[in-house]
Amino acid sequence: MLKVERLTLGYGVTPVLEGVALEVAPGEFVSLVGPSGSGKSSLLRAIVGLVTPQTGQIIRGLELEEIGFLFQDDALLPWRTARQNVALGLCIHGVPRKEALEEAEAWLVKLGLSGLSDRFPYQLSGGQRKRVALAQVLALKPRLLLMDEPFASLDAILRTQLTRDLLSWVEGEGVSVLLVTNDLEEALSLSDRIYLLSKGPRAVLRRSYAVPFARPRDPVGVRADPRFGRLLGELWKDLEEVVLCGAA
Amino acid sequence: MRRGLSLLALLLVWEGLALLGLLNPLYVPAPHRVAQVLADLFSEGTLWPHLQATFSAAIFGLVLGLLIGGVLGLLAALVPWVAELLEPVMLLLNAVPRVILAPLLVIWFGIGLASKVALSLILVSVLLFFAVYSGVREVDPRLIERIRTLGGGRWVLLREVYLPSVCSWVLSQLKVAVGFAFTGAVVGEFVAASRGLGYLLSFAQSTFNAALSLALISLIVAFVLFLFTLFERLEQRLLAWKPQASR
Numbered sequence: 001m002l003k004v005e006r007l008t009l010g011y012g013v014t015p016v017l018e019g020v021a022l023e024v025a026p027g028e029f030v031s032l033v034g035p036s037g038s039g040k041s042s043l044l045r046a047i048v049g050l051v052t053p054q055t056g057q058i059i060r061g062l063e064l065e066e067i068g069f070l071f072q073d074d075a076l077l078p079w080r081t082a083r084q085n086v087a088l089g090l091c092i093h094g095v096p097r098k099e100a101l102e103e104a105e106a107w108l109v110k111l112g113l114s115g116l117s118d119r120f121p122y123q124l125s126g127g128q129r130k131r132v133a134l135a136q137v138l139a140l141k142p143r144l145l146l147m148d149e150p151f152a153s154l155d156a157i158l159r160t161q162l163t164r165d166l167l168s169w170v171e172g173e174g175v176s177v178l179l180v181t182n183d184l185e186e187a188l189s190l191s192d193r194i195y196l197l198s199k200g201p202r203a204v205l206r207r208s209y210a211v212p213f214a215r216p217r218d219p220v221g222v223r224a225d226p227r228f229g230r231l232l233g234e235l236w237k238d239l240e241e242v243v244l245c246g247a248a
Numbered sequence: 249m250r251r252g253l254s255l256l257a258l259l260l261v262w263e264g265l266a267l268l269g270l271l272n273p274l275y276v277p278a279p280h281r282v283a284q285v286l287a288d289l290f291s292e293g294t295l296w297p298h299l300q301a302t303f304s305a306a307i308f309g310l311v312l313g314l315l316i317g318g319v320l321g322l323l324a325a326l327v328p329w330v331a332e333l334l335e336p337v338m339l340l341l342n343a344v345p346r347v348i349l350a351p352l353l354v355i356w357f358g359i360g361l362a363s364k365v366a367l368s369l370i371l372v373s374v375l376l377f378f379a380v381y382s383g384v385r386e387v388d389p390r391l392i393e394r395i396r397t398l399g400g401g402r403w404v405l406l407r408e409v410y411l412p413s414v415c416s417w418v419l420s421q422l423k424v425a426v427g428f429a430f431t432g433a434v435v436g437e438f439v440a441a442s443r444g445l446g447y448l449l450s451f452a453q454s455t456f457n458a459a460l461s462l463a464l465i466s467l468i469v470a471f472v473l474f475l476f477t478l479f480e481r482l483e484q485r486l487l488a489w490k491p492q493a494s495r
Contacts, residue, residue: 048397069397075390079412079489088408089398120489136398 001026001144001176002047007056009042014201015054016042022195022205024144026061029170029177031187033235034197034206035243040180044069044146047178065093068142070150074129076121082108082132083117089140107135111165127158134162138169145170147179163190163219171216184235188228189219194235198242206242209235277459286463301444305364305433310425312365313372318418320373321380334377341374347431350439359440368432372425376418383417384410416490419483426475434468 002024010016017039024030032040045051047058048069060067076085086104091097108117111131121129130151137145151159167190170177181187187194194209209231213222222228259279265271266278273281289295320338324331350367357363391409400408437446445464452460 045393050393050396065399067397071390071394071397073390075388075394077391077394077408077412079416080408081489088395088400092395092399092404122489122491140398 001028001061002178003057003059003061004043004047005057005059007043007046007058008054009039009046009051010054010201016200016203017197018202018204019056020197020203020205022208024176024178026176027174028193029179029191031179031181031191031194032197033181033184033187033194033239034203035199035239036182038197038200038203040197041072041148044148044178044180047146062143065140066143068137068140068145070134070137070145070147072149072152074121074126074133074153076129076132076136078121081118081120082113082124082128085121085132086135086139089136093140103139104135107139108132111135111138127154127162130154130158130162134166141173143175145175145177147177149181150179152182160220167217167219184232184239185223188232188235189217189222196235196238196242199245207238274456275458277462281459282462282466285459286467289463289467298444298448301361301364301441302430302433302437302446305361305436305444306368306429308361308365309368309432310372310429313369313429314376314425316369317373317376318380321377322384322414324377325381325384331381335381338374338377341370342378346371346374347435350436353436354440359442364433364436364441364444364446367436368429371428371432375421375425375428379417379421380414383414387413416487419486422483423476423479426479427472430468430472 004020004022007020008015008018016037020043022030022032032043034040042051046053047060048064048067076082077088080088083101083104086107087097087100090100090103095103105117108114108131111134113128113131113135116124116128121132124132130153134150151162154162163186169175177190179187179190188211191211192215194211196206196208197203198206211231212227213225262271262276263279266273266276266281271278320330320334324334347367349370350363353363353366357366387409392405395405395409433444434446434449437444438450439446441447441450445468449461449464452458452464
């Protein structure tokens with residue numbers, strides 16, 4: 001589905017990220033964790049061509065249009081209503097305007113935003129805007145979903161709800177995911193595999209972990225599994241090492 | 249409403265002081281005198297050619313200024329060397345009180361309509377230049393990334409991101425532009441003209457006619473306020489997507 005080989009990214013002489021290789025198999029949920037400044041976001045941007053790599057290769061087993069990108073902030077077009085924002089992506093993908101608006105409406109309802117589709121972004125709460133942004137991406141039926149700390153700004157309850165909704169959709173559709181996050185528990189409860197990046201600049205891939213929990217999975221319930229605590233401890237230890245090592 | 253009342257109160261106090269003979273009518277004529285002069289101006293029909301002159305200058309200046317300022321702003325935002333060429337000139341023009349150009353414009357274009365149009369055009373176009381220039385340059389880069397990851401190309405970006413962003417900047421400056429257009433026209437006439445409200449103002453001054461002066465001032469204020477409300481309505485309609493506070 002997606003393969004990144006010996007990827008070096010950065011501006012100027014010192015790269016942010018150096019010689020990184022990773023892979024996302026079809027239907028696989030992969031998380032990328034690491035200290036801030038390790039180039040995680042740049043890596044995602046490079047995959048969709050927003051950033052040009054200095055060296056290395058990105059092999060996409062699918063069209064660019066089949067990749068959905070959910071950003072950290074929920075910058076929707078402020079001059080478009082929720083519905084128009086969702087429809088925009090569909091229009092760009094060639095769906096006629098009227099159908100796009102209807103489909104957008106359906107997606108908003110599906111994501112629990114019925115009755116809010118004619119609101120402008122400023123009239124929505126942070127969580128609602130996030131759902132609109134999610135609808136905008138999901139409506140395009142991506143086969144690979146890239147997410148850059150998508151729920152970082154939300155409170156714990158909203159975050160859990162959204163994560164659960166998203167996970168059930170991802171599992172249902174068999175979508176592959178590459179998630180960038182700072183939250184180790186989130187990474188562990190959602191992923192099949194986790195990559196740990198070292199501290200930037202010149203961040204490298206430190207380790208990868210296979211996550212053994214079965215699917216479909218309850219991202220909250222899975223935390224009660226004794227293996228969850230063990231893996232989390234291991235991840236924490238490695239992350240701390242990585243951070244300290246960078247500081248020295 | 250409260251503002252209207254305070255204005256009314258001011259007029260009443262003014263009128264009262266005049267009635268008590270506390271104000272010298274030569275300097276501060278009573279409001280009813282000013283209203284009388286204004287009514288006479290209209291009923292005698294002497295005002296029309298002056299109104300026409302000022303309005304034509306202001307409207308021409310406004311339209312041409314919007315066009316020229318808009319096009320230059322767009323060019324500067326899109327073509328780097330145009331920006332390098334224009335930005336210093338515009339910054340300079342923006343920094344100085346542009347009405348000081350009025351006498352020069354009279355020398356260049358004569359005392360007719362052209363010099364007034366030129367002045368209000370300069371006032372408006374500098375304003376518009378910066379509105380469009382910053383409108384394009386200060387487009388939220390996150391929005392551009394969004395549209396690109398949704399698969400949008402140049403055309404979509406222009407229509408969905410750049411145009412609305414520029415429009416919101418321009419719209420928020422439009423009211424100011426109207427005020428500027430009138431300033432340009434009236435000041436131009438004030439400097440040298442044979443017609444126009446500015447000319448009448450200067451005539452009132454040279455004949456020591458405070459009543460006429462005040463009548464003209466209130467007339468110009470009324471016109472500009474009217475246009476202001478008009479553009480405010482337009483702004484509210486078109487910028488419904490902006491939160492009230494930042495509008």
